[in-house]
Amino acid sequence: MTKVLLHTPDGVRDIYGKECSDRKLICNRIHDKIKSFGYKDIETPTFEFFDVFAEEINAADTKELYKFFDKEGNTLVLRPDFTPSIARCASKVMLENGNPVKVVYQGSSFLNVSNLQGKLKENYNIGVELMNDPSVYADAEAIALLIETLKCSGLSDFQVSIGDADYYKGICEEAGIDSDTEEEIRAQIIGKNYFAAEAIMREKNVPKKYTKLIVKVSEFIGSDSALDKAMDEASNERSISAVKRLKDLYKVLSYYGVEKYVSFDLGILSRFNYYTGVIFSAYTYGVGDAIAKGGRYDNLLGKYGKEVPSIGFSIVIDDLMSALYRQGISVENKEEIQVLKYSPDNFREVLEKATELRRSGQNVSMQME
Template identity: 40%
Template sequence: MTKWKIYTPEGVQDVLVNECFVKRNLEEKIRKVFRSSGFYEVETPIVEFYDAFLAEDGITAQETMFKFFDQQGRILVLRPEITIPIARLAATKYKDVSHPLRFCYIGNTFNYKELGGGKQKEFTQAGVELMGINSPEADAEVIATAINAVRASGLESFQIDIGQVDFFKGLMEETGLSAEETEQMRVLIDRKDYLAVEELVKTHNIREDLKELVLSLPRLFGSLDVIDSVEKYSLNKKSINALENLRRVIKILDDYGLSKYVSIDLGMVQSLNYYTGIIFRGFTYGAGFPILSGGRYDKLVEKFGKVSPATGFSLGINMIMMALDRQKIESEKPSIDSLICYREEGRKTAFRVCQALRDQGLVVEIDVTGNGMEDVKEYARTKGIGGVISILDDQRIEVHNIEKHETSTVTIDELLGR
C-alpha cells in the first residue's frame, strides 16, 4: 500500500503553480461577471445526502456518484453537480424570500464517469441560477450571462446552441411513441445519429409530414430561418408555443447585441425529465465536450418542497482552460517584480520598503536564504525576477537590474518615487 502514497488517484490531479494561477484568475474574472449582473454567490457542501440527487427522477445516475456512509449508516455522496443543491437551498433556507432569487457559485464537483476527453473525475464548475421567474427575459439573461462569462475568460471563437425541449415533446406526443421509445428517440437525436433515427421512425405508423419532420430534426440548426422552415408543418399547441418562446428569447439576445454567438438547434434534446423549456450548450475549438450547458428546469425546486420556476447554467472551468491552451490564447503567468535582500542593519528598512512596494501593487519577494549577492542574483534569474533590491542600511539601497546587468545606488525616497 505504501507505494501509492506519492500518487494521486485516477481522475484527480494536483494543480501546480502556473496552472493554479491561471485557474484562480479565470475564476475571479467569471465571478466579476456574475456579481456585476446581480447574482449573489452561495457555497453548498461538497458532501450531500444521496437522497438529494434522487429527487429528480434519477437525473444523476447513481453509478456516476462517489458514495460512502456516515456513522448512522446513511448514504452520502460527493456532489456531482451544484444546481440540485442550490434547488434544495432555495426551497428551504430561502423559501420565504421574495423572488426572483439570483444565485451564483464556483466550486468543485465529482463524477465517477467524467474521465476521458480532457475531463476529470474532480472538476470545477461555475454557474448561475435564476429562480422564481418563468419568462423569455429570464432565459435570455441567463444565456447572456453565460456568453459574457465566456468572453471574460478570453475566448472569442465560441457558439451557444439553443433549443426548446417542448418542441420535441410536442412532436413525440403527435407520433404516439411510448415513453421508452421517446427516450430512445431523444438519445438518438441528441447524438445526431441519422440512420438510427430513420430506423426507429420506420417501425411506427406515423403520418408522412410528421415523419419527415422527425427525420430532419438532427439537421435543424442555424438561424431564425430554422423556425420559419418548421412552422409550415402541422404542429400541436405545445410545439408551436415552444417555437414562439424560442423566437422571443433569440430576439432578446439580439437586443443584447449577442446574436453573433447564438445558433438555434431544434435537434438539441437534453434530458426530458430535467429540462422544461429553453436549453442551451456552449462549444468552442479545442474542447471535445461542451464548455457550458444550461436551460429551464421549472419542476426541480418543487422536489424539495417549494413550487418555483428556475433557469440557469453551469460552465466547466477546466474545459475553458483546456480551450484557452489549445487555442494558444495567452494567459497571465505568476511573476515576481522584485526580490529584496538585506543586511541585518538594514532589515527594518527592508521590511518597510517591501510593504511600500506591495502597497503600490508590485509583487515583492523577501530573500530568506541569507546567501551572498551572486547567489541571490542567480536565484532571481532562474525565477525570471527582473530586479534585486539590496538594503545596505537605513539609507543606502542598491538596485540590481538583472536583465541589463546594471547596478545603481539610490535612497529610499528615490526608490519609492516620492
C-alpha cells in the first residue's frame, strides 16, 4: 500500500523545482506572444459529455478516452482535445455579431494510450482558435503565430510541415471510398503502415490507380516544388483546390518572413475527423513526435449550433520542454529567492524587512535559525 501511495500511475508525473518554474516561464512567454496577436483567454471544463467528442475521434480510438458516469447515468470523458470543447462554447455564446473570434487556452488533455507507446497520458497544452474567418490569411496567421511562439520559447531549429486534408479526401471521394473505409485507411497511413493501407483497399476493391495514388500522397514532401508534383497527380476539383490554396498560403507566409521554417507534406493526416483543409505539425530534434499540431475545421461548429469556418493549433508543453532541455537551450529563469533568518527574539524586525523587500518586487523566504 505504501508503494502505491508514493508513486504516480503510469503516464502521469510530478513536476517540481526548476522544471516546474521553467514550464511556467515558457507558458507565460508563449501566452504573451499569442495575446500580442489579439487573442482573448478562454477556459472550458476538464470533462464533458462523451457526445461532444464521440463523432470527432475514430471509433477505434474511443477506447483511449477516460470515461466515467455522473449520478444521472450520463457518460462523461476527460477532454482528449480542446477544440471540440471550445467549438461547443463558441457556437453558443461568442459568434453573434459575425466578427472573427480569437481565443487562447491552456490546460491538460488526457488520453489513455498504451504503456508500450512511452507517451504521457496527461499533457499540458497551450493553443489558439481563430473562428469565423475562412480566408487563407487566417491560415497564414495561425501558422505564423505558431512559428513566433516556438521562437519566443528559445527554439530555433524546427520545421512546420503543412498539408491539406482535402487533398487526400478528394482522392478518396473520386475513388468512391466510403467514410468507414476512409477512416481505416487513414489510421494505417498515420501509423506509416502503408502495406496495411494497401491491403484494406484491395479488400474493398478500390481501383489500383487510386490505391497507388493514396499511398503516393506521403511522397509529396519538401519545399513548394512538392506542390507542383501533387498538382500533376490530382484529377479531382477538391484535391486541385487544396493544392492551389497551399500555394496561396505559402505566398502569404512569405509576407510574414517565416518561409525558412515551412515545408509541405501532403501525407499529413489526423486521427481527428473534424479537419477539413489546411493541416500542420511542428517538429524539432530530440522529440519523437510533433511538438504542436493544428489545422482548419470548417464544419465542426455547426454540430453545436452555428456553423462557421475556423482554424487553430495546440502546443504540447511537455514535448516542447523536452526539446529545449535536450538541445541544451537555456530557459534563462532568473527567479531568485532571498533567505532571511529569524529567531523568536527578532521575528518582528525580520518580518518588517521581508515585507519591505516583497513590496519592492523581490522574493523572500523567512526561515528560523
